[in-house]
Every structure is written in structure tokens, then in C-alpha cells.
Amino acid sequence: MNETLIQDAPEDSPIIQIVGMHKWFGDFHVLRDIHLNVKRQERIVICGPSGSGKSTLIRCINRLEEHQRGDIVVDGIELTNNIKNIEKIRAEVGMVFQHFNLFPHLSILENLTLGPIWVRKVPKKEAEETAMYYLEKVQIAEQAEKYPGQLSGGQQQRVAIARSLCMKPKVMLFDEPTSALDPEMVKEVLDAMIELAEEGMTMLVVSHEMGFARSVAHRVLFMDFGQIVEENTPEEFFHNPQHERTQLFLSQILH
Amino acid sequence: MAVHPISDADAIKPPKTQTGVVGWMRQNLFNGVFNSILTVVILYILWKTVPPLIRWFFIDAVWTTASEACYAADGACWSVIYNNIRFILFGLYPHDLQWRPLAAIVLLIALLVYSRDRRRWRRSLLWTWLAGLFVMGLLMKGGLFGLENVDSTLWSGLPLTLLLSVFGMVAAYPLGVMLALGRRSRMPAIKSLCVVYIEMIRGVPLISLLFMSSVMFPLFLPEGLTINKILRAQIAIIMFTAAYIAEVVRGGLQAISRGQYEAAESLGLGFPQKMRLVILPQALKIVIPPTVGILVSAFKDTSLVVIIALYDLLKTTQSVLSNPKWMGFSSEAYIFIALIYFICCFSMSDYSRKLERELGAGERR
Numbered sequence: 001m002n003e004t005l006i007q008d009a010p011e012d013s014p015i016i017q018i019v020g021m022h023k024w025f026g027d028f029h030v031l032r033d034i035h036l037n038v039k040r041q042e043r044i045v046i047c048g049p050s051g052s053g054k055s056t057l058i059r060c061i062n063r064l065e066e067h068q069r070g071d072i073v074v075d076g077i078e079l080t081n082n083i084k085n086i087e088k089i090r091a092e093v094g095m096v097f098q099h100f101n102l103f104p105h106l107s108i109l110e111n112l113t114l115g116p117i118w119v120r121k122v123p124k125k126e127a128e129e130t131a132m133y134y135l136e137k138v139q140i141a142e143q144a145e146k147y148p149g150q151l152s153g154g155q156q157q158r159v160a161i162a163r164s165l166c167m168k169p170k171v172m173l174f175d176e177p178t179s180a181l182d183p184e185m186v187k188e189v190l191d192a193m194i195e196l197a198e199e200g201m202t203m204l205v206v207s208h209e210m211g212f213a214r215s216v217a218h219r220v221l222f223m224d225f226g227q228i229v230e231e232n233t234p235e236e237f238f239h240n241p242q243h244e245r246t247q248l249f250l251s252q253i254l255h
Numbered sequence: 256m257a258v259h260p261i262s263d264a265d266a267i268k269p270p271k272t273q274t275g276v277v278g279w280m281r282q283n284l285f286n287g288v289f290n291s292i293l294t295v296v297i298l299y300i301l302w303k304t305v306p307p308l309i310r311w312f313f314i315d316a317v318w319t320t321a322s323e324a325c326y327a328a329d330g331a332c333w334s335v336i337y338n339n340i341r342f343i344l345f346g347l348y349p350h351d352l353q354w355r356p357l358a359a360i361v362l363l364i365a366l367l368v369y370s371r372d373r374r375r376w377r378r379s380l381l382w383t384w385l386a387g388l389f390v391m392g393l394l395m396k397g398g399l400f401g402l403e404n405v406d407s408t409l410w411s412g413l414p415l416t417l418l419l420s421v422f423g424m425v426a427a428y429p430l431g432v433m434l435a436l437g438r439r440s441r442m443p444a445i446k447s448l449c450v451v452y453i454e455m456i457r458g459v460p461l462i463s464l465l466f467m468s469s470v471m472f473p474l475f476l477p478e479g480l481t482i483n484k485i486l487r488a489q490i491a492i493i494m495f496t497a498a499y500i501a502e503v504v505r506g507g508l509q510a511i512s513r514g515q516y517e518a519a520e521s522l523g524l525g526f527p528q529k530m531r532l533v534i535l536p537q538a539l540k541i542v543i544p545p546t547v548g549i550l551v552s553a554f555k556d557t558s559l560v561v562i563i564a565l566y567d568l569l570k571t572t573q574s575v576l577s578n579p580k581w582m583g584f585s586s587e588a589y590i591f592i593a594l595i596y597f598i599c600c601f602s603m604s605d606y607s608r609k610l611e612r613e614l615g616a617g618e619r620r
């Protein structure tokens with residue numbers, strides 16, 4: 001299955017291009033000289049120790065964080081201070097957070113239709129139909145009228161995925177989507193993500209889920225101290241890590 | 256490894272705590288020596304005070320007599336209300352036109368009651384209110400459709416109090432929200448402007464604002480241009496209330512996690528939409544209780560306009576009491592207007608509780 005998935009990534013222009021990007025928090029150099037091209041339909045898993053800058057990196061891609069040097073081009077649009085461009089890119093880039101961040105004052109259905117109605121200007125009825133389609137896909141259509149607070153963590157995260165999908169994004173970013181979940185709920189979220197992968201979504205996933213990386217990723221990136229230290233196919237990455245920091249990290253998470 | 260059998264869930268019930276009236280009394284009134292003594296003392300005090308009060312309020316009271324009968328009676332003289340009700344409520348407004356402020360008040364109450372139901376909060380309600388306000392203004396002022404013109408210097412009593420407070424609240428609330436947003440703005444100019452405004456207003460009492468608006472402000476206006484006195488007081492009340500609302504709303508905004516902002520932004524929502532659809536609905540809901548607290552005190556504070564010689568409800572009552580015929584009956588008169596204030600303020604708190612319940616209904620169980 002692995003081979004077939006790798007082959008279906010087309011070779012045309014990259015959807016994300018990051019060239020020589022640096023970022024500081026005050027004096028703290030959090031991202032150093034990042035170079036990364038993401039092809040359409042490519043799936044990348046990013047791992048690395050806590051504090052190595054993984055979240056910051058993917059948050060720079062939809063400008064939740066601002067980079068200070070280098071260039072980031074998403075779907076042909078360069079990220080600058082131009083607010084209109086930023087909003088345009090954000091509409092095309094879905095993001096799933098560690099803590100779900102659903103809107104607690106809106107029902108599940110309203111959570112899903114908010115973006116399409118106000119950003120994409122889709123008529124309400126159509127937005128609701130799309131929402132129900134994606135809710136069914138992540139298998140919680142029956143919860144549409146409930147509020148986020150009434151759902152389990154796993155259900156909330158699946159709603160969060162559906163909420164992003166309703167915007168029909170070209171890229172999906174995931175920031176440790178399963179690490180705030182109880183163990184028995186991890187699988188249901190990963191299954192939803194795997195299904196998404198099989199449909200050819202471009203995905204950047206910060207995660208330490210080995211099994212997930214093995215089954216869907218084309219590439220695994222390892223970050224440490226704000227740098228991309230190593231990148232490789234999942235098989236090579238896990239069985240034959242090159243860098244000693246990668247080896248140390250893998251020995252820690254695989255105990 | 257042992258497998259524990261799961262016991263029949265229905266078989267075990269929580270222990271009974273309520274065992275009739277005696278049980279309730281024992282639990283709530285006589286649990287322990289100290290509480291028993293307290294209960295007895297309080298019962299004694301009630302027995303000593305309540306019956307005389309009831310006698311004064313109702314049994315010995317006179318209701319519809321002339322003032323002479325009041326001096327003879329042992330109880331309350333409600334006649335002071337009965338004989339002066341029109342002046343207390345409508346003050347200087349021309350006597351034979353007083354149906355107009357009455358109609359305006361009825362219309363206002365009807366609109367308020369109608370708007371209680373959240374399902375009616377549609378855009379059309381906004382138009383209904385605008386139309387309603389126009390009709391109310393027309394009723395008060397006249398000058399159109401054959402209604403006789405009544406100068407606004409004659410507006411007084413309850414309509415004036417309601418006018419100042421309802422407009423004050425309705426205008427101060429959005430202004431306060433804007434100030435709160437401004438205070439959190441990343442743009443230094445806007446931010447400092449809002450901080451200075453809020454802190455300056457909160458640093459002075461409403462009375463001095465009212466004085467400034469009525470005495471000092473006209474000095475700055477060019478010759479010949481005057482701004483209506485009621486309007487000036489109204490602006491002072493709005494500015495004052497807005498500053499307090501701003502601080503409360505700011506507290507609510509701080510309670511919203513960064514994740515909510517980021518989720519809204521990552522959908523591509525712009526600033527106004529993010530605020531209107533995601534952040535403010537949550538923040539404003541959190542601060543309903545303190546907001547209503549501020550609105551209630553703003554309502555009561557409108558009575559301070561007496562010091563700039565506006566005839567609000569309190570002032571019309573005082574004028575009645577300065578009439579030698581009714582001089583001794585201030586308790587009755589003040590109890591009456593206290594009742595009016597109470598009804599208004601209580602409705603506000605009651606409504607806020609209802610709103611809080613409804614808005615919280617589906618969320619977080």
C-alpha cells in the first residue's frame with residue numbers, strides 16, 4: 001500500500017515553498033534556515049522533541065505566526081503583511097489543533113458552516129449539506145445539533161477535521177491532533193485522517209504516531225532546535241535513521 | 256484474576272434526606288444550639304415588627320382622601336400618591352396632553368416585552384425598534400400630524416427617567432464594546448486613546464460629568480448655538496456608562512482562549528467577522544452578570560440629573576412633597592418611587608438570568 005500511495009503524488013509545482021525561513025520569538029531563534037517544498041497531494045509527517053519548533057513551523061504556513069526572514073509561498077501567493085492575501089491563504093489551508101478549538105457557543109452544524117457561509121459566501125442551505133456530508137464522513141452526523149461541550153475528545157477532534165474540510169482546503173495542517181486525546185480515542189481520529197490521506201489530500205502532520213506515519217506519509221521530517229535535521233521516507237526514517245539526534249529521539253519514543 | 260459482578264444498578268438508591276416538614280425544620284432551622292437560638296431570636300423580631308408594618312401599610316392607611324384626612328390617620332397616607340400621581344409621573348408635561356407620554360411608555364414596555372424572546376431577535380426587530388422609537392419621539396415632542404408641539408424642557412417625570420436610562424443603556428453598550436476592543440487593539444494610537452478615555456471617565460463621578468455637560472460644555476460652543484439640556488445629560492450618561500461597560504467587556508475578552516482566535520483566523524475570517532461571530536458572543540455572555548450590574552446602577556444613577564435641574568421622577572416627587580399640603584408624607588411618596596425603580600431594576604436582573612440560562616442551555620453540561 002505504501003508504494004502505491006507514494007506514486008500517486010504528482011510532480012507538478014509545489015503547493016508550499018519555504019525558502020531560507022527564519023523566525024525569532026524576541027531573542028530566541030526558534031526556526032533556523034528552513035527549506036521545505038511540499039508537492040500537491042504530498043503527505044508529510046513532522047516529528048521531533050518538544051520545543052523543537054514543529055508547531056511554530058506549521059503555524060507560519062497560515063500566518064498564525066509571522067516569520068522574519070526568508071520566503072513562504074502557498075499556492076502561488078507569497079505570505080507578506082498583506083491581510084487580504086493572508087485571509088485568502090487561510091481559506092485554502094485547513095488547520096486542526098491539538099486542543100480542537102471548536103466554537104463552544106455554536107452547535108456542531110454551525111461550527112461547520114461558519115467558514116463556508118462567511119468566508120466562501122456559500123448559501124446557508126448548501127453549506128449545511130456540505131457540512132452533513134463531511135460529518136457523515138467522520139461518522140458523527142447524528143451529533144449535528146449538539147454542542148461541542150457535549151462530545152468526547154475524539155468526537156470533537158473529528159468535528160474539527162470536518163470543520164476544516166468544509167472549507168474545501170487545498171492543504172491540511174495538523175498540530176499533534178491526537179496528543180490531547182484519551183488512548184481509546186486516538187484510533188478514531190487517525191482513521192479519519194487516513195481516509196483523508198487516501199483521497200489524496202495534501203497534509204502536513206505534526207505527530208509521533210509511528211503507525212500513521214508509516215501508512216500514509218511520503219516523507220518524515222525530523223526537527224530539533226529549530227532546524228530540519230533529517231528527512232526521509234518512513235521506512236528509512238524509522239529503520240535506518242542517519243543523524244545521531246534522530247537515533248536518540250527514536251530510541252526515546254520507541255523505548 | 257477475579258471478575259467482579261456488576262450489581263443491579265436500580266437496586267441501590269441514594270439515601271433519603273427529606274423527611275417531611277419536621278425533618279426539613281430540624282435540618283434547616285434547628286440543627287445545633289446556635290442555630291436554634293438564632294431561629295428563635297429572628298422569629299421574635301419578625302413577630303414584633305411585621306404586624307405593625309402591615310397595620311401601617313394597609314389596615315390603618317388612607318388611600319384616596321384629601322390631605323386633611325391624612326393628618327388624622329394613624330397609617331400610611333397613600334393619598335399623596337393618589338392626588339399627585341399625574342404630576343409625579345409626568346411632571347411639567349401639559350396636563351391635557353399627558354396621554355402622549357403615557358402612550359409612549361406603554362409602547363416602550365410593549366416593545367421590551369416583545370423583545371424578551373430571543374427567537375424574535377431578527378433584523379426586522381431592529382426596524383421595529385427604530386419605528387417604535389420614532390413614534391415615541393413623535394408622541395413626546397409632537398409638531399407633526401396635528402400633534403401639538405411640546406418643548407423638551409417640559410419633559411419630566413417617568414418618561415424622562417426612562418428616556419435617559421433606556422437610551423443611555425442602548426447607546427452605551429455598543430460604545431463600551433468598541434472601547435473594550437479598542438483597548439486591546441495592536442494599534443498604539445487607538446489603544447492609548449481608549450485607555451485614556453476609559454481611565455479619565457472612571458476617575459470622575461457622574462455628578463461632575465453632568466455638571467460639566469450642563470455648565471462648562473456650553474461655554475465652548477459658538478455663540479447662538481445651544482444643545483438641548485436633556486441631550487447633554489444624555490451624552491454624559493452614555494459616556495460614563497460606556498467606560499464601565501468597556502472594562503467589564505475587556506474582562507470577558509480576556510477570558511477567551513487564544514485557540515478561539517486562532518481557530519477563527521485559520522478559517523480565513525477577517526477581524527470584524529471573527530469578533531462578531533466567534534469572540535464577542537462568548538465574551539459578552541460571560542460578562543452578562545456584571546454588565547447587568549452596571550446597567551442597573553446606570554438606571555438608578557439617572558436620578559442624579561436633578562442636580563442640573565432636570566425634572567426626572569425623583570425631582571417631580573420632591574416637588575410634590577414641597578407643597579405644604581403634602582409636606583409630611585415623604586415616606587409614602589419615596590416608597591412609591593422606590594417601587595417603580597425596583598420593578599424596573601428587578602425586571603432587568605430577572606431578564607439577565609433568563610438570558611444566561613438560555614444562552615448556556617446547550618453548552619457544557
Ligand SMILES: Nc1ncnc2c1ncn2[C@@H]1O[C@H](COP(=O)(O)OP(=O)(O)O)[C@@H](O)[C@H]1O
Nearest residue numbers: 025028030048049050051052053054055056057
Ligand atoms: N508565542 C511564543 N512566544 C515565545 N516563545 C514561544 C512562543 N511559542 C512558542 N515558543 C517557544 O518556541 C519554541 C518552539 O515551540 P513549538 O513550535 O511550540 O515547539 P513544538 O511544537 O515542537 O513543541 C519553544 O521553546 C517554545 O517555548
Ligand SMILES: [Mg+2]
Nearest residue numbers: 054055056176
Ligand atoms: Mg507543539
